[in-house]
Amino acid sequence: MSEFAFVLGNGKTRLLFDPNDLKLRGTVYACNRAYQDFTPDVLVSVDRLMAQEIQCKHVNSQCVHYTREQNIIPGSTSLAIDMYSSFSSGPVAVSLAARQSYHYIFMIGMDLHSEDERVNNIYADQEFYKTSADRATAYDNWISQIREIALKFNHSRFVHVNPLKGFTPDQWKTLLNFSIMNLHEFKLMINN
Numbered sequence: 001m002s003e004f005a006f007v008l009g010n011g012k013t014r015l016l017f018d019p020n021d022l023k024l025r026g027t028v029y030a031c032n033r034a035y036q037d038f039t040p041d042v043l044v045s046v047d048r049l050m051a052q053e054i055q056c057k058h059v060n061s062q063c064v065h066y067t068r069e070q071n072i073i074p075g076s077t078s079l080a081i082d083m084y085s086s087f088s089s090g091p092v093a094v095s096l097a098a099r100q101s102y103h104y105i106f107m108i109g110m111d112l113h114s115e116d117e118r119v120n121n122i123y124a125d126q127e128f129y130k131t132s133a134d135r136a137t138a139y140d141n142w143i144s145q146i147r148e149i150a151l152k153f154n155h156s157r158f159v160h161v162n163p164l165k166g167f168t169p170d171q172w173k174t175l176l177n178f179s180i181m182n183l184h185e186f187k188l189m190i191n192n
Contacts, residue, residue: 002026004190005097005105008034009090010121013164014109016183022108025190029097031089033123035059042066044081044093050128051078066096084149091145098153105156106186107146111164112139120164143169150175161186 004026008014010033019038022028030040032050042064045051051071054060060078069080084095090110097105114120114136124132147169150158154177160168162183172178181189 003103005029005100005102007090007093007097007105007107007110008040009108009110010034010123011109011111011164012120012122013111013162015122016162017108022190027097027100027102029093031093033126033129035063036123039063042093042096044089044096045071046081046085046087046089046092047071047128053128054078066092084145087145088142091142091149094146094158095149095153098149098156098158102156104159106159106161106181106190108161110142110146110160111167112142112169113164113167115165143171147171147175150178159186 006022006026007029008019010031019028028040029042032045034040035043035054039062044066045054046068048071051067052073054065055073055076055078060076065078066081067078068085072078072080081092084092094105094107111120117136119130119132119134119136121129123129156177158178160172160180163180168180
């Protein structure tokens with residue numbers, strides 16, 4: 001197993017990375033509609049309609065797909081989230097990587113906020129997503145959920161890569177197994 005897991009959120013900073021290049025260096029976890037752009041190793045969707053779309057389009061036959069148990073269509077190969085099932089897709093993806101004991105879990109495209117107080121999601125305006133004109137989603141739950149995961153899985157190093165405008169929550173900065181990495185440092189580390 002690789003020492004690297006890359007957990008991709010759908011914030012706009014994710015567009016600075018080629019997920020297929022990341023797959024050459026480790027395991028890629030992604031969320032929801034990311035399947036349109038590339039095939040991750042693991043795909044997470046907690047929203048019922050998004051999960052059903054993934055199953056109906058047989059995306060789950062190309063990668064491992066996790067969703068809430070009640071979202072699984074009978075006969076589907078999708079797997080039920082058995083831990084943190086009440087969490088959002090991004091934190092669930094982080095928890096799945098943490099359970100695999102990767103040395104480093106890089107959180108990419110987890111922007112948390114936006115530059116203009118509007119939705120910061122590369123899939124805005126698409127089915128099952130808010131519009132780009134909508135107000136940004138509150139991110140307090142994501143902060144507390146990822147903090148809880150990092151505290152529980154203290155054997156892994158959680159790295160927030162290239163945060164939007166340098167924003168990383170103080171609640172993460174106080175974790176002993178957490179760090180922030182700019183784009184240059186990240187590229188140097190994974191290419192060595």
